[in-house]
């Protein structure tokens with residue numbers, strides 16, 4: 001049986017090509033906001049919040065500005081006013097219709113921030129209409145509840161945003177992303193072994209650092225919602241501060257890293273520590289070095305670290321879809337979840 005989730009995973013190369021072709025010519029519109037931007041605040045929930053983590057790391061690592069994630073309750077529940085002059089507030093919502101996110105972006109504008117929307121909901125969505133500038137992704141309709149193509153295209157929009165803010169990266173790297181995603185879909189590595197390794201475990205720790213942190217969070221969210229697995233996504237730096245205590249024979253680790261970059265050696269060391277403790281460590285990306293230290297390995301994209309998260313999530317999506325079916329669940333319609341969630 002082909003699930004909607006599996007079809008939508010396969011649509012990502014085309015969705016990324018369409019989104020990048022539409023948004024790359026618009027870098028200048030972001031540049032127009034860059035001069036008055038000292039800090040960034042991302043406003044999002046769920047998968048969009050995980051995309052925002054990538055945006056935060058991109059902006060801080062390459063575009064020379066501090067960036068953080070907003071707590072929407074400050075706007076919507078506590079109703080506080082904060083001076084946001086010099087702030088670029090970026091609202092991310094796949095649907096563009098999550099009221100809490102629209103309200104928080106409007107609040108940021110009212111507090112003096114410049115505003116950008118990143119949404120797959122189109123120019124007429126409430127979020128896009130609220131923002132000074134809308135960067136609309138072109139993922140097409142996404143029906144499966146677990147977000148896939150709306151996530152990777154949001155990452156592409158964030159990469160365009162970072163370019164507009166003067167990120168010191170090679171813009172040409174983006175052109176390589178759709179093909180790299182296509183290759184991963186065709187050959188995700190040892191998917192069957194990892195599916196069997198996670199079938200029946202108590203829980204799983206999903207860890208990565210830096211650019212890969214967003215992938216760890218998003219992989220854990222996918223496994224929670226579609227496989228009902230207690231998946232804990234965290235940075236490996238935080239993992240070492242206590243949570244690593246839960247890793248044992250019944251609680252393996254999925255370790256995520258780009259094939260190059262400063263967080264790879266730490267991830268390899270972590271894989272050795274996990275297997276040394278008698279637990280399984282499954283690699284997601286990280287090239288031969290991480291695969292060599294792991295129990296089994298899913299392939300990562302052959303991409304530079306700054307764009308790697310657009311590919312690194314793909315094996316986690318495929319794993320989630322296959323594991324859900326292996327456990328007898330329908331990945332398209334997890335129990336109790338809707339495509340658009342309203343908080344109150």
Ligand code: AGP
Nearest residue numbers: 046047048093094095098146147
């Ligand atoms: C994704 O797998 C989740 N089901 C969830 O995060 C979902 O993407 C989110 O609730 C959608 O909200 P949004 O339209 O505001 O992004």
